[in-house]
Amino acid sequence: MNVYITRVIPDEGVQLLKNAGHTLNVWEEKRNLTRDELIEKCKDQDALVVAGFNQVDETFLTAASHLKVIALHSVGFDNIDVATATRLRIPVGNTPGVLSGATADTAFLLMLATSRRAFYMHKTIAAGKWGFFEPTADLGIQLNGKTLGIFGLGSIGLEMARRCKAAYGMNVIYHNRGNNHGAEKELDAKKVSFEELLQQSDVLSVHTALSTETRGRFNREAFGQMKPSAIFINTARGPIHDEAALLEALQEKKIWGAGLDVTDPEPMSPGNPLLDLPTVCILPHIGSATVETRNAMARLAAQNIIAGLKGERLPFPVNPEIYEAQEL
Numbered sequence: 001m002n003v004y005i006t007r008v009i010p011d012e013g014v015q016l017l018k019n020a021g022h023t024l025n026v027w028e029e030k031r032n033l034t035r036d037e038l039i040e041k042c043k044d045q046d047a048l049v050v051a052g053f054n055q056v057d058e059t060f061l062t063a064a065s066h067l068k069v070i071a072l073h074s075v076g077f078d079n080i081d082v083a084t085a086t087r088l089r090i091p092v093g094n095t096p097g098v099l100s101g102a103t104a105d106t107a108f109l110l111m112l113a114t115s116r117r118a119f120y121m122h123k124t125i126a127a128g129k130w131g132f133f134e135p136t137a138d139l140g141i142q143l144n145g146k147t148l149g150i151f152g153l154g155s156i157g158l159e160m161a162r163r164c165k166a167a168y169g170m171n172v173i174y175h176n177r178g179n180n181h182g183a184e185k186e187l188d189a190k191k192v193s194f195e196e197l198l199q200q201s202d203v204l205s206v207h208t209a210l211s212t213e214t215r216g217r218f219n220r221e222a223f224g225q226m227k228p229s230a231i232f233i234n235t236a237r238g239p240i241h242d243e244a245a246l247l248e249a250l251q252e253k254k255i256w257g258a259g260l261d262v263t264d265p266e267p268m269s270p271g272n273p274l275l276d277l278p279t280v281c282i283l284p285h286i287g288s289a290t291v292e293t294r295n296a297m298a299r300l301a302a303q304n305i306i307a308g309l310k311g312e313r314l315p316f317p318v319n320p321e322i323y324e325a326q327e328l
């Protein structure tokens, strides 16, 4: 059968699909397909791999309702109108679990780099400003025994908390809708209200999905409640924080620093003033970008496509309710 892939994905996934006998059509240009182009490309396809941030919205899904399965090459699915896919009975799959460690590594890297102003220090050397040593200059913040606040303690948040506890004996607090009993037992993590998370965290790390509930959650009011010594980390989705409010909070020293792997919009413009701040470290959404993780993501995406094209339940479904309805 025919599978359309919106960006080049690692060979491990490609080989699995080919070995299953499928014909692959890959978009190789380094720009996002427009919605109309994607509709056109999918006309004679049986399945779609969304590898990137293509908007799979109601218009697209209605035009491409013949697709037997859509597999995301990501764990996040905020770019997909899942409700419409479910209504049209198109199974959608994602890649959970396999990128938790790599993404938590990125959050940890940003925490440490921000706490020591590492990216800015690098830039000062490149600008020829490594000058006179001053014992009171270039000071960072030590992390030992500090409080880590996790907003969204799922599998990536848990990996971040584990790293922070093991490396720096950090106290872990978190804000979720439900309790994460495993983390409470393993890490002595404590569930707190959103306000307590803001007020008590020395490092506040975001690990939740983007939804109507979380969009813009870290706004002016939220940053205003944080400690002036706090570090804000976001490796989840850019729109969860309000970028203008974050800039203002940093400039007015309402918080100390920020480490971002996600911005709004992406890519971030090179002239963004956040890039000039000494206590800000920004990466271009590379949370899952290791060879091992991207291979694993490609394998999971391929497994979802192979199952979907056989009419079987996807191993990693985002809308399992499709099957529940069938089973009734």
Ligand code: DGY
Residues within 6 Å of the ligand: 073, 074, 075, 076, 077, 099, 236, 287, 288
């Ligand atoms: C994900 O999987 O959702 C990542 O953000 C994309 O790399």
